Amino acid sequence: MxxxxxxxxxxxxxxxxxxxxxxxxxxxxxxxxxxxxxxxxxxxxxxxxxxxxxxxxxxxxxxxxxxxxxxxxxxxxxxxxxxxxxxxxxxxxxxxxxxxxxxxxxxxxxxxxxxxxxxxxxxxxxxxxxxxxxxxxxxxxxxxxxxxxxxxxxxxxADPLFGDTVQARFRGIQRQIADQAGCGCADLTEKACCLE
Incomplete structure (x- = not known):
């Protein structure tokens, strides 16, 4: 593929x-x-x-x-x-x-x-x-x-949410996704969530 x-x-x-x-x-x-x-x-x-x-x-x-x-x-x-x-x-x-x-x-x-x-x-x-x-x-x-x-x-x-660096506007979304998934990435502030 x-x-x-x-x-x-x-x-x-x-x-x-x-x-x-x-x-x-x-x-x-x-x-x-x-x-x-x-x-x-x-x-x-x-x-x-x-x-x-x-x-x-x-x-x-x-x-x-x-x-x-x-x-x-x-x-x-x-x-x-x-x-x-x-x-x-x-x-x-x-x-x-x-x-x-x-x-x-x-x-x-x-x-x-x-x-x-x-x-x-x-x-x-x-x-x-x-x-x-x-x-x-x-x-x-x-x-x-x-x-x-x-x-x-x-x-x-660059992807502002799922890229290498999460833009400030999208950090709340990242935390919500991480919370829903239970992946432990909810406290990240710079790096993207492991869910990508």
Whole structure:
């Protein structure tokens, strides 16, 4: 399996941890507990700033490259590229709703809960479809030169949460993930959690 596919699967696993955290916080909120809008906003901010700006565009380049080798992949490539745009739009809506709620705007619990549930379910289904239907085709078709072009097309920025150094804004998320997993990394301040 090419290193790029392995990396993308690892990134998907990290995104699932964030979706689990978002879902857990939303379940508490649905039971009437005080929402942690800051934590939820930070999770959504990360998902709209890192995957939407770096992960998905790199996948789109690889998917487009695949079509030269496997034109029969056109339908799934078009569907997944369209889903990337939907994920970005629904993430922006969710981020705006959470920011408004945190600022004190009157908003029903049901609106936020529905937004989170839709976003989480859609992103999970999307990643599952990529891993099931397109990653094997990419692994079989793309050559070293193709992966070089994927790397060259989108400048990659360091991951601010799951990279070597966790940005200050994301340390709370890291601690929450570590707490949920019971991995013992909850007190780290500079290094990334061992869960990566």
């Amino acid at each position: 090419p290193a790029h596919i392995t990396k993308w699967k690892t990134e998907h696993a990290n995104y699932r941890k964030l979706l689990d955290l978002l879902e857990t916080r939303t379940e508490l909120f649905a039971r009437g507990e005080q929402p942690d809008y800051e934590l939820m906003s930070d999770v959504v901010y990360y998902l709209t700033q890192y995957p939407d700006r770096f992960h998905h565009p790199r996948e789109d380049v690889a998917f487009g490259t695949l079509l030269a080798y496997d034109p029969s992949a056109r339908d799934v490539v078009d569907e997944l590229a369209g889903q990337h745009r939907q994920i970005e739009a629904s993430g922006a809506t969710l981020a705006a709703d959470l920011a408004a709620a945190a600022a004190g705007t009157m908003m029903s619990r049901a609106t936020i809960i529905d937004d989170v549930c839709r976003y989480v379910a859609f992103l999970r289904d999307h990643m599952d479809k990529e891993e099931r239907e397109i990653f094997p085709r990419l692994g079989a078709a793309l050559q070293k030169k193709d992966w070089f072009l994927v790397d060259s097309a989108i400048h990659l920025s």
